Amino acid sequence: MNKIEAKNVDVYYGAKQALFDINMDIEANKVTALIGPSGCGKSTFLRCLNRMNDVIDICKVSGVVKINDYDINQKDTDVVRLREKVGMIFQKPNPFPKTIYENISYGPEIHGVAQSKSEMDNIVEESLRKAALWEEVKDRIHEPGTGLSGGQQQRLCIARTISIKPEIILMDEPCSALDPIATAQIEELIDELRKEHTIIIVTHSMSQAARVSQNTGFFHLGKLIEVGSTDKIFKNPTQQQTQDYITGRFG
């Protein structure tokens, strides 16, 4: 069964239409990459999946987005519970200006996951281990998270997100602010996380999409041009536009 099904999704920023009739299915426990030139709407689509577009006053979303067969675009959808299930990693690492520990304990705390201090300690350690950060920070988890390097901060954000065990993790160009080594670490991590989470990653780098994803969707000018297995998109695309983008003729 598909984890996410998007049907006829249109997004408007005021009078400007940003997404046109997007229909896309996303498989569970796979990495789906969304690629396309800047301004093509891939990030906008990503933000439809956890209703982060609600934050933008002028943004209007229509259509159906089903997660586990439940339409999240209903009026009475509880966005707090939705975002508990659908975590998000942003382009720029955005740890809270608090300690590493507090960064990770925040989610379990507001959702009432941990019953005791020791349970919370376990969650923090487990999350940091899963984000491959534990060994680097275990001696200073009570120091500010903002003191870490860029790559460490991004992994901290990933640890923060997985602390509440979301089913889906959305990643909005998670490596665009990082150096190649940090990028490699994150990519490795993504592959690891796929076992327990469904991952959708927006990326500018086609090589990254090819490396980390099993499925790929290509966006252009607000339309989903083509979607399929990464292998097929990169080696044998059906659309001319996809072909042109993949081979670097535009974008």
Added chain:
Amino acid sequence: MNKEERLIKRYKAEKRFQFYGKAAIFMALLFLVVFLTKIFSTGYTAFQKTWLVIPVNYNADLLYLDPDKKPTTEDINDADFYEFGIETFITLDPDASEDQIMELKKMFAFTFERELKYYLLDNPDSFGKTVDVKLTASDDLDQVFKGNYPRDIPENRRRASDYQLKIFDKLNEDGRVISEFNASFFTNADSREAELAGIASSFMGSLFSILVCLSIAFPVALLAAVYLEEFAPKNRFTDFIEVNINNLAAVPSIVFGLLGLGVLLAVFGLPRSTPLVGGITLSLMTLPTIIIAARASLKAVPPSIREAALAMGASKMQTTMHHTVPLALPGTLSGTIIGLAQALGETAPLILIGMVAFVNTIPGTPMDPAASLPVQIYIWAESAERGFVEKVSACIMVLLFFLIFMNLGAQLIRHKFEKKWN
């Protein structure tokens, strides 16, 4: 013009520009130095007080007390120290005429009765003996001694007579005129007599006003700012509110005073001349300042922090209370202190709500009548006596220290709690 000349011209223009900048700073500093020098040179003498040490014979007969019995506290309290004081002053010049006796009396502050009485209460052993007692000199002699009052003008144009000066000089030769730290300036309330006037009432009045102002303005302003910035939809109505808040910040303070007079005193019937009413009036004035500072600080919190919290499944209110507001608090607090410092120096609205009344008691609560420091400056500056001139400057100094203290606090809060994000 060739390239070389053009370059030289550009360097010269830059040098000139830097010079203008330095000149501007120099001028600002010069004004400040002149201002401070003037205030300090006029005011520092107010922190000294002149005393006359005179021999006092606590003779039982003069006090109409029983010489064979040690007087009780009650006896001393009931005794008449006015006549006793006059008799004591006569000992300074046994040949004094009736008029001269009055002049002798006027060499001392009118509190001499109390001072003589308290000395005996504190030193009951002095009963029946002759001891040296420190009495507050009148403000005229105080000013003469401090050199603020010329002695060489004709007698009919000065307040200290030749006779008083003669006695005073004799006392001075005997080392009986002493100058000490003027503690009563800080512990006394206002007085019509310059030598006794102090700032305790106005200081407490200012303190209470500021506390009332803070406890009203800060929570209201913070809530208003948080709602406007984080929750309110951006539409015509909120734009209208924003414009009006900015207008409110520009309203002359005296208008708020009229509001306080018309609404707080007339409609609600709150007690006149009290820091409570003063504080509420000032809080109206401070409110827009804090709202503007708080909104600016909230705006400065990067949206990425809000997104991070929202994406973690925090509700809007959790996002605001756990992340946005704590990060905006240092800026809000320093804005608040600046607003309070403004309120502290405010005079006009307080005059309108009656805090200009002569108050010679120290207020214990915000419901008691009080003056405030800037109003005290105004009251003293209006007074005719020479002795108030230095008091005005001294009071300004206290106010300035209060302000510096608050601004330092604002800086400290900013540095201590400012969190860095990227």
